[in-house]
Amino acid sequence: MGWRYTFYTLGGVTLLMWVARYIIFDLQESSKFLIAKGRDEEALQVLQRIAKKNGKTLTLTLEKLQSVGGNVSSGTSVKFTTFQILKNSLSSFSLSHVTPLFSTRRLAINTSITIMLWGLIGLAYPLFNGFVTLYLTTQVKDADNSISTTYRNYTIISVMGVPGSILACFVVDWTRKSQGKFSLGGRKLTMAVSTVLTGIFLYLFTTSTTSAAVLGYSCASGVTQNAMYGVLYAYTPEVFPAPHRGTGDALCSAFNRITGILAPVIKIATTNPDGSASNGTANGPVFVSATLFIVSSVLMMLLPIETAGKAAL
Template structure:
């Protein structure tokens, strides 16, 4: 405001009404500016401010902690299935003899995950979070059990792809659901949700170790193969993992059922239901709040056009839609608006592009190392004179266990005001790469196991930071789509890991994929520092 304008104001008689009008115009201007910067409509932003205040008032109570556990089931399932395919591949190869193409089973899993991440992530912006949240875990359990009954290698890969389709929605949907119910001051817990990812790795390793070590067939002589009866370990593994995930789905669906996200409901104009959900959450937490649907409508009214106001009035006269009617209506509105909104401003376009790059790069680097860790350990141990199969599975378990405290370290560091989310991500990612460079120079079994465990600590930490940061950046109306895009980018590049492992000139070198993964981690960590948005201290929209 210029000095001349300030003088003009001082010369006029003070009046409450003009001051209120001036404040109102200032608020409207700020709301339009923020809405443009965030890529959302100002009317929705006005409602979100009230919803965030109400959620903060409900606190981090019983409902939120229940959701922390049930959302964690999905994160656990994601890494559990990734870990299991890496461990059982040698046993599958011994029975079906698809050498050297058994590694392409990982490609089938990733192909399914690409489609699944895209479908489930985008659909939760169209038909809601709840349906996808309740479907992905159940379907992955069913297909996981079916994998164990595969009669041949082709069927095995088809079922693995279907399993990937179901499991692909776990990370983008479950993280979105959890974020939209927690107070802004507790958003660092989205990073800590990655502890379930590490637990999934540990559970997958332990169950696989137990069955493969006791019911597995040793690598047969050339020209022969293991019979089904002598090689049931990998089948028992999938039966058990599938049954375990099915049990978790029962707990999620029947014991701790979830409500639809109030931010999603508000984004499609269902204000009454959004407020109803918030009151149910508050009741679950043992408190009472005063938010009403009229509060949301009054907050949004100054930013609505006449056409939008009339449409809302018409909608208020209709009865509440059934789930089937909602699905039909939602898919009739399907368009690319959720994608284009993520690139609607230069700042958003730059941010979204860099996040997609980071996901894509790590999506290649992570499976280059972890997806073929079994083969690396077998080759490395053999070169060191260790031929014990248990040594390989023990290393898997050490690695998985060390990932759990990595999640705690990530949750602590992202909440450090001097560093914030971006520094935490970059730090853990770069150090993870440095540790893998050290692994390529390891000379003893102790060094190998120690460096793999340390690498797991930092890898789980940087994944926790990244998977917590991205949903915070994406605005609620387009959050599922944003999570879908980055998850799909991660799976797409992940497809190239088995292709590189099979067809690259360095395919027979156990150190090559480790060195490549290390290089990717270091470069990506440095790129993270260029991200334009710091989410520390900000409540997600």
């Protein structure tokens, strides 16, 4: 019943959040969605509700809203199906938000490296976390695979990751010289140091032969990984021009997921044909993961744009 209790608990939390969405938070439907569906009057009501919440008065009227779309004379809104909305969106597809990300040489280099970083890390992370069990089954002789020990270790590793985010928060802006005061790093340096430390700890992880060593190196890499991800998530939207920030973030996220698909392929190439691991092949995915983190740290230092202490692009 253990796994069933887990699903019951998670399902119960999800149900409570669903109830809170209507009763406590009272979230409104997206006005953009309502306009796309031709429900202009409902969209205006949502905007008026948001304005009221913020103590403002909305001067936009239904007539003004519909006049923008050339629909003021009819007095009624045209309803669109989901298929029609999708068709209209695809019909106007263009690269107008992509090409500005590469408009200058400096921006093109920075955009390319940023997308590449998300791809490399998207491959390195599942390589280690997804296939570390292969290493444990062959290299760690005193491994305790009981449920209580497994969840205890997961809890310890997760808790130890919290200081990584806090440390990155304090350090990330202390990396540049500003107004005569010496600072320690910036986005790039903080990312690079935390990423290279992650790679080093993963290399050291392959020397583990006891459960204590596995837990220790996992905690260490958890701290540095959290710091790396925290800064990377902050740096990425900062470095794209504001009108095209969503597109840049989407490209990074997409490349991150695409490269993650390659993780099982590398696992297959570095382990035995039957999927098992031996002393000579168990380290393969971990070594590749560590190497990718090291390469990523080098690329981070090559980023031409530093956003610490600067206004958004």
